[in-house]
Amino acid sequence: MDVQLLPSSLPAGDAQFLVSFLVDGSVAIDAGSLGLMADLERQRRVRHVFLTHEHIDHVATLPIFLENVYEPGPECVEILAAPEVLDFVHHDIFNGRVWPDFFELSAGDDRFVRGTPLTIGRTIERAGLAITPLAVSHGVDTLGYLVDDGRTAVAFPSDTGPTEDFWRHVAAAPRLAAVFLEVSFPDSLAELAAATGHHCPATFAAEIRKLDRPVRWIVVHRKPRYAAAIAAELATLRLPGVELVVPGTTYHF
Ligand SMILES: [Zn+2]
Ligand SMILES: [Zn+2]
Numbered sequence: 001m002d003v004q005l006l007p008s009s010l011p012a013g014d015a016q017f018l019v020s021f022l023v024d025g026s027v028a029i030d031a032g033s034l035g036l037m038a039d040l041e042r043q044r045r046v047r048h049v050f051l052t053h054e055h056i057d058h059v060a061t062l063p064i065f066l067e068n069v070y071e072p073g074p075e076c077v078e079i080l081a082a083p084e085v086l087d088f089v090h091h092d093i094f095n096g097r098v099w100p101d102f103f104e105l106s107a108g109d110d111r112f113v114r115g116t117p118l119t120i121g122r123t124i125e126r127a128g129l130a131i132t133p134l135a136v137s138h139g140v141d142t143l144g145y146l147v148d149d150g151r152t153a154v155a156f157p158s159d160t161g162p163t164e165d166f167w168r169h170v171a172a173a174p175r176l177a178a179v180f181l182e183v184s185f186p187d188s189l190a191e192l193a194a195a196t197g198h199h200c201p202a203t204f205a206a207e208i209r210k211l212d213r214p215v216r217w218i219v220v221h222r223k224p225r226y227a228a229a230i231a232a233e234l235a236t237l238r239l240p241g242v243e244l245v246v247p248g249t250t251y252h253f
Pocket of ligand 1: 055159
């Protein structure tokens with residue numbers, strides 16, 4: 001399985017402002033920077049977009065992406081998300097004011113998009129991948145995803161603070177190779193992290209002990225103004241298997 005966190009800073013660097021993972025080139029998890037890929041052919045190859053939640057860093061370029069890849073005809077991109085998130089996307093973004101109502105415009109044979117509601121714990125197959133939505137613990141209802149291609153599995157817990165069900169499910173998954181886990185705040189802002197459903201290095205360290213097996217822990221979602229402090233605090237902890245994500249790098253698992 002190939003996984004890339006799409007870059008979201010200009011010129012492309014390690015600062016992460018937005019969230020979009022590309023899996024095997026055809027499945028996206030979140031659409032923060034999806035519509036910014038300069039290579040339009042790469043955008044057109046993405047046919048399924050799984051959303052974790054409606055926060056703007058995760059959906060920011062969804063309208064731009066759908067505009068970029070539209071072609072006349074019945075074939076269109078599929079957005080998969082919790083029913084409430086599909087509703088937010090439709091009525092708060094594609095509402096005819098912020099952006100045209102692509103859902104309404106997709107009623108006939110000419111389609112921009114179709115929405116597929118997900119059920120927590122129910123695995124769905126797309127593009128050769130078995131993808132399981134699982135609840136995590138963020139300020140709003142949020143789904144993490146476990147993605148399995150039959151040879152290897154990778155976990156994407158999205159934005160979350162300390163959580164339980166997700167790890168219980170992931171711990172039972174065979175062939176888990178890596179987890180892309182967030183650390184948003186430094187330890188000095190632990191209270192803010194707890195109040196907003198995010199991790200700081202201390203809670204991250206406690207969290208990875210819930211998965212009693214050796215996997216790659218790839219740190220994502222460092223808020224840019226705290227990125228250096230978070231990196232320094234994580235380095236002090238000397239946690240095994242932990243590395244900082246490099247946006248734009250293709251990870252092969
Ligand atoms: Zn969020
Ligand atoms: Zn976020």
